Each structure stands twice: as structure tokens, then as C-alpha cells.
Amino acid sequence: MHPFAARRGRAPLLATALLAAVLLLAPPSHAAGPSQTLLRALNAVRAEHGVPPLHADRRLARAAHAHSADMVMRHYFAHESRSGERPCERVARTGWLRGRGRWWVGENLAWGINHRGRPQAIVAAWLASPPHRGVMLRSRYRAVGIGVVRGTPWSPRGWTYTADFGAGSLAM
Numbered sequence: 001m002h003p004f005a006a007r008r009g010r011a012p013l014l015a016t017a018l019l020a021a022v023l024l025l026a027p028p029s030h031a032a033g034p035s036q037t038l039l040r041a042l043n044a045v046r047a048e049h050g051v052p053p054l055h056a057d058r059r060l061a062r063a064a065h066a067h068s069a070d071m072v073m074r075h076y077f078a079h080e081s082r083s084g085e086r087p088c089e090r091v092a093r094t095g096w097l098r099g100r101g102r103w104w105v106g107e108n109l110a111w112g113i114n115h116r117g118r119p120q121a122i123v124a125a126w127l128a129s130p131p132h133r134g135v136m137l138r139s140r141y142r143a144v145g146i147g148v149v150r151g152t153p154w155s156p157r158g159w160t161y162t163a164d165f166g167a168g169s170l171a172m
Contacts, residue, residue: 104167
């Protein structure tokens with residue numbers, strides 16, 4: 001929900017093993033549809049507010065997908081994982097921060113069942129929440145990774161979403 005500052009430290013072994021397991025499993029084939037629809041909806045809202053569009057980033061998407069999968073598998077819903085890992089640490093592990101002199105990372109989470117689990121409903125919910133709206137419409141963010149996983153932290157029905165937003169300048 002809020003931008004996160006870098007925090008150095010070694011990732012717990014369990015979190016590293018979990019990420020490896022998630023990355024070895026391809027996202028479900030139906031996840032591409034909701035991810036693309038969510039990106040289109042985000043960019044439509046940004047355009048309505050005069051904010052430049054986001055482009056999809058594979059490394060941010062890996063971090064987002066891994067977090068959505070972890071929340072569903074381990075039954076929690078939070079920016080900080082059960083192992084204590086924060087969004088900036090998940091993003092750093094993908095290599096996205098390498099070579100960036102300055103960077104910013106923001107994250108929005110959501111889950112929904114039935115019509116509330118559709119990408120358009122997720123974007124509408126984020127718009128209605130001032131902190132989520134702020135992240136979604138922050139003009140400095142130009143890249144996003146979207147991770148959509150079938151199921152919620154409490155049910156095999158529905159969908160869980162993580163959107164990891166990023167901005168950064170390459171170091172010279």
C-alpha cells in the first residue's frame with residue numbers, strides 16, 4: 001500500500017525456497033487474462049487522471065505472483081510475508097533494483113470472490129481506498145508487475161491479486 005524503503009539483510013531460507021518453488025511452477029494459464037485486464041483497467045484510470053500509463057514488467061510480476069501464491073498457500077493477507085519479508089525485499093530478489101541509483105516500490109493487494117474478484121472490481125475497490133488510490137495514481141510509477149492467483153487466503157474460490165509498482169533511475 002505504501003512505498004517501501006530498502007532494507008538490507010539475508011532472505012530467510014524458507015522464503016527463498018518458497019520463491020524457487022513458485023517460480024518453477026508456471027502461473028496458471030488463466031492468470032494471464034486477469035493480469036492483462038487489470039493492467040488495462042489501471043491504465044484507463046490513470047489516463048482519466050492525466051497520469052502516464054504503466055508498462056508490464058516481468059521481474060515485478062515474478063515478485064507479485066510469488067507473493068499472491070504465498071498468501072493463498074500460507075493463509076494470510078498482508079504486505080509483509082509470514083517470514084517477515086517486505087515488498088522491497090521480494091522485488092530486490094528478482095534483480096529489478098540492480099543498477100538503479102534511486103528507486104521506489106509500492107504495492108496494492110486485493111482478493112475477491114465472484115464478481116468482486118474480477119479485475120474491474122479490484123481497481124474500483126483500490127480507487128475507493130485513499131492509500132491504494134495514491135499508489136495506483138502516483139505518476140512516478142511507470143512499471144507494474146501483477147500477480148493473480150486462483151483462490152483467496154481463506155477459500156479455494158476467488159482470486160488474490162498483488163500489484164507491485166516500481167520507479168527508478170539507472171545509476172550512472
